Amino acid sequence: MHKIKRMLSRLGAGFVNKVWRLGAGARLFWLTLISSGESFRRFRLTVREVYFTGVMSLIIILVSAFFVGMVLALQGYQTLQKYGSSEAIGVLVALALVRELGPVVTALLFAGRAGTAITAEIGLMKATEQLSAMEMMAVSPIARVIAPRFWAGVIAMPILATLFSMVGILGGYLVAVPLIGVDAGAFWSQMQANVDWRHDILNGVFKSVVFGVACTMIALFEGYDAPPTAEGVSRATTRTVVTSSLAVLGLDFILTSFMISV
Amino acid sequence: MDRTTIDLWVGIFVALGLAALLGLAMKVGNLTTSSIGETYYVTANFENIGGLKPRAPVKSAGVVVGRVGEISFDPKTYEAVVSLNIDKRYGFPQDTFANIYTAGLLGEQYIGLEAGGDEQPLKNGDKITQTQDAVVLEKLISQFLYSKATESDDQPEKKSASTETDADSLDASPLDKISHK
Numbered sequence: 001m002h003k004i005k006r007m008l009s010r011l012g013a014g015f016v017n018k019v020w021r022l023g024a025g026a027r028l029f030w031l032t033l034i035s036s037g038e039s040f041r042r043f044r045l046t047v048r049e050v051y052f053t054g055v056m057s058l059i060i061i062l063v064s065a066f067f068v069g070m071v072l073a074l075q076g077y078q079t080l081q082k083y084g085s086s087e088a089i090g091v092l093v094a095l096a097l098v099r100e101l102g103p104v105v106t107a108l109l110f111a112g113r114a115g116t117a118i119t120a121e122i123g124l125m126k127a128t129e130q131l132s133a134m135e136m137m138a139v140s141p142i143a144r145v146i147a148p149r150f151w152a153g154v155i156a157m158p159i160l161a162t163l164f165s166m167v168g169i170l171g172g173y174l175v176a177v178p179l180i181g182v183d184a185g186a187f188w189s190q191m192q193a194n195v196d197w198r199h200d201i202l203n204g205v206f207k208s209v210v211f212g213v214a215c216t217m218i219a220l221f222e223g224y225d226a227p228p229t230a231e232g233v234s235r236a237t238t239r240t241v242v243t244s245s246l247a248v249l250g251l252d253f254i255l256t257s258f259m260i261s262v
Numbered sequence: 263m264d265r266t267t268i269d270l271w272v273g274i275f276v277a278l279g280l281a282a283l284l285g286l287a288m289k290v291g292n293l294t295t296s297s298i299g300e301t302y303y304v305t306a307n308f309e310n311i312g313g314l315k316p317r318a319p320v321k322s323a324g325v326v327v328g329r330v331g332e333i334s335f336d337p338k339t340y341e342a343v344v345s346l347n348i349d350k351r352y353g354f355p356q357d358t359f360a361n362i363y364t365a366g367l368l369g370e371q372y373i374g375l376e377a378g379g380d381e382q383p384l385k386n387g388d389k390i391t392q393t394q395d396a397v398v399l400e401k402l403i404s405q406f407l408y409s410k411a412t413e414s415d416d417q418p419e420k421k422s423a424s425t426e427t428d429a430d431s432l433d434a435s436p437l438d439k440i441s442h443k
Binding site for chain 1: 265268269271272274275276278279282283285286287289290291317
């Protein structure tokens, strides 16, 4: 009886904690939105963060995109060739990348590469009381630190996802056409016939914008909320990756189900 | 890291992103091919459209001349009403024939237009009267199997009473009869 009571109260505490964190995250999101004027008036602040989150993530994004595209082409060819339609490899690679893999894998890599950096940076800023120092000087840390990073993530993610799709398709092309020997004309023409600008490409970009908001906001919140200790920052960094990945995959399902039902 | 270097790299980054989007639009997507410019629309009624979908191509002599617009159901005639958006550059005579074809054996379905000999061209909102339905593969296969089954029943016994052979072929699976042959 005592055990059950303890289990139930632990469950309740966990649930209350989750709801509290969700509310605190939503509050931080709202505060960021209303105090983001400075990150556009002093656009240099945002540009600096675009450099650290976007440009520095280019290498990992481009290299993984290239390999993902090549593997897709190899695997797709194995199956398509059984049905005598190996020319459709272009469609397969392009649709898989533009609709799903581009936005989702970019967001997962972004959470690992840039999200953790943001969390650790803000967590340490808090631990070393830089954020409190700013408040003492009447500088809002949300407007000065959080908002530029948020908008930088939202700007960088769609760019990274588009580059991912494009480089992935180039990787698929390299495997399919020179290596396997699929006809180059059929590869591109089938792709163009089946990939729609509005329903496939723009929807993919829209997805990546949503993922950009989610990943960056989660990373910022975890950093802002981290206990100001070494252990607290390390745990917050881990939570950033776990929560961002789950949020991206969940949001992806929801967005896709809305997009497909059209 | 000094300011100009950061600006330069971010500039390159954004330019790369825009170039990739442009590349996706032009090389991968159908932004260039789908813009068929000004169109006029005609409707056509079909008894069965099979798997025809909106935005499927409308072809004449194998060339894409338009796209399928809306597909709706007419509850009075129990027919499918398909509206076709055809490029203004291509005029078709009033007695144009509209068929639903399948690209390849299992590919997507499209509408093929065969021009007739009428002097009057089709105008915006006109209706194509001569249409041919989609070939439904299951129907075709069941017809084929049915005819095979009746054939193999008829040959050994030479029975002419068709009602009896019909009943026979319904009892047993048509596939068994084919393997007997």
